Amino acid sequence: MKKTLLYYFIFSLLTGTTVYFLQYFSVPLPRIIRFYLNDFLIVPIILYISLQILKWSKNDVNYTLSLWVILYLCLMYSILFESIFPKYLARYTKDIVDVILYFASGFIFYYLQKSKK
Numbered sequence: 853m854k855k856t857l858l859y860y861f862i863f864s865l866l867t868g869t870t871v872y873f874l875q876y877f878s879v880p881l882p883r884i885i886r887f888y889l890n891d892f893l894i895v896p897i898i899l900y901i902s903l904q905i906l907k908w909s910k911n912d913v914n915y916t917l918s919l920w921v922i923l924y925l926c927l928m929y930s931i932l933f934e935s936i937f938p939k940y941l942a943r944y945t946k947d948i949v950d951v952i953l954y955f956a957s958g959f960i961f962y963y964l965q966k967s968k969k
Contacts, residue, residue: 917961
């Protein structure tokens with residue numbers, strides 16, 4: 853298993869959770885952290901968990917997610933969280949920067965998954 857991907861997952865999970873709790877307790881944060889950091893971190897978290905489940909279910913420790921699967925997940929997040937949810941839920945707002953962040957973090961995940969140790 854590629855350690856860099858594991859470290860990236862742990863960093864993303866801890867950072868995202870910290871930001872979530874700081875926002876929950878109304879701790880003032882810079883706008884870029886409040887509005888964009890968790891959008892950048894969620895895709896690698898979901899992809900890593902999905903990858904581990906697929907490795908386990910396929911009994912293949914060398915299994916990797918294809919670029920198409922990663923792009924599909926980024927597209928679904930973009931459609932759901934930037935198009936559909938804002939129409940029906942006040943908590944969500946449309947923001948093209950979020951879409952860019954979903955895809956950027958997806959490409960980073962793909963690169964880290966493919967990189968040799």
